[in-house]
Amino acid sequence: MSDSVRPASARREPELASWDEHADVVVVGFGVAGAAAAVAAAVSGADVLVVERTSGWGGAASQAGGFIYLGGGTAIQRACGFTDTPENMHAFLAAAMGTGADQRKLALYAERSVEHFDWLVDCGVPFRKTFYGKPGWEPPGDEGLMYSGGENAHPFDGLVPPAPRGHVPQMTGKRTGERGGGYMLMKPLVETALTAGVRAVYDTRFERLVTANDGRVRGVVATHYGREIAIHAQRSVVLAAGSFAFNPAMVDRHVPALSGRPGAAVEEHDGQAVRAAQALGADVEHLHACEAAVHTDPGLMVRGIVVDARGDRVINEDTYPGRIGEELLARRGSQGFLLVDEQAAEEAEAARDAAALLAPQPSWVSEDIGELEAEAGIPAGALAATLEVYNRHAENGQDPVHRKATRWVRPLRPPYGLYGVRGRTGGFPLGGLRTDVDGGVLDVDGQPIPGLRAAGRTTAGLAAGGYASGISLGDGSFFGRRAGRAAAQT
Ligand code: FAD
DSSP states (O other), X not given: OOXXXXXXXXXXXXXXXXXXXXXXXXXXXXXXXXXXXXXXXXXXXXXXXXXXXXXXXXXXXXXXXXXXXXXXXXXXXXXXXXXXXXXXXXXXXXXXXXXXXXHHHHHHHHHTHHHHHHHHHHTTOOBXXXXXXXXXXXXXXXXXXXXXXXXXXXXXXXXXXXXXXXXXXXXXXXXXXXXXXHHXXXXXXXXXXXXXXXXXXOSEEEEEEXXXXXXXXXXEEEEETTEEEEEEEEEEEEXXXXXXXXXXXXXXXXXXXXXXXXXXXOTTOOSHHHHHHHTTTBOEEOTTOEEEEEOSOHHHHTTSEEEETTSOBOSOTXXXXXXXXXXXXXXXXXXXXXXXXXXXXHHHHHHOOOTTSOOOOOSEEESOHHHHHHXXXXXXXXXXXXXXXXXXXXXXXXXXXXXXXXXXXOOOOSSEEEEEOTXXXXXXXXXXXXXXXXXXXXXXXXXXXXXXXXXXXGBOOSOSSOOOTTHHHHHHHHHXXXXXXXXXXX
């Protein structure tokens, strides 16, 4: 049976022969939200059982670059010479996370961000107090702080004083693609959970929720090596099983811009936890929203201009590359091109720190813009017109159209290189279950479903159509903690 159509409707407790396992709190998923929930529930005195589908902990979080979006004056921000306040962080999030973002969650997250950073440090997550200042997707080394949301670029730089908030755990013994910042976050979190007495069962796949006659969630049904097992949650179930990035039917229906383009997610993100809660009447939010990356070198993009298939420039290229990706993917049909000149390519090459990053090569090179338009299928004269306007203002170091910072603005001269970025965009959905600030899953009447909490990308979280790197590990761990603590008490 395909993952898209696996039954998700709840099982009734009286229909079960017996429970196979018992715990106070059952956490579904041992990624970042599940680990944070498990720690918080256990230190609140609950007996916690984590049900994990794969053979080990980690989820997408352990493969992540490791940005955790934190601020308001963390120890690293201060050590690196940046001033930040919860108010400024909140103002940025309110402007950048998209229309309809949950204002209560944004305010709470900004207000308690320093405390959350300190909690992560107390759990053993290592951070190095150094700042990486070049345009890029993530620091090439073990630097602990970087701009990760376009805070220092238009339009946010005029809103509040810019502060970098992308915190990255120190990558001692980094192994690219295997042990990066996400692993350095997850390992201590999981060790803290296990030390606090959390039990974990692996190779155990959550299938459905179990409810009592009064509608209260009483546990879960899972499969373990093909056998169905029923696990009783005396207090609460916490769903923390990731997004629906790998449920094609849900992606096609809710966020078609991502169809066939899943990125920064793992196959286990099949939406089953979302569907199981929906089957109980759970409400959902922001299902259309997505994180989007454009997989090319930000250091090259910032020195050129990014245009869509019609040759129109799309955004200021010095912003967070995820905003460039979102603009292309969500609003320009993923069609786009990057135009640079020889000087830009040489400067980007000289500035590139990541030895592992292969220098991207232009799809077409020419002295003649008209020839590039013809090669790329851009309407004749359209790219030339865009370049003429850009260059006219760049002569004076200005970019009045998109307001790229002066330091990156310079007329582009032949010969040119044009890079196709079609097929280089992808991402993951940001929408999910509607929850209160303590992870309580709300039904369509806005009432909490008794015995059910959720966190991480199973929920709608902080971002509703805008994004900054680190929001997922940030809101997953922050609201996962809150969900775990509340789950232990109910
Ligand atoms: P996960 O961390 O994936 O945890 C979910 C867990 O649930 C998994 O272990 C999964 O196996 C398990 N599970 C799923 N279904 C079931 C089931 N039916 N039964 C039992 N268990 C189940 N985010 C950032 O904030 N910063 C970054 O720098 C960043 N970089 C990234 C880089 C890469 C390469 C990738 C892949 C992701 C990156 N992300 C980043 C995204 C981030 O890792 C995820 O969005 C985040 O981990 C989501 O947290 P979660 O707890 O919801 O899901």
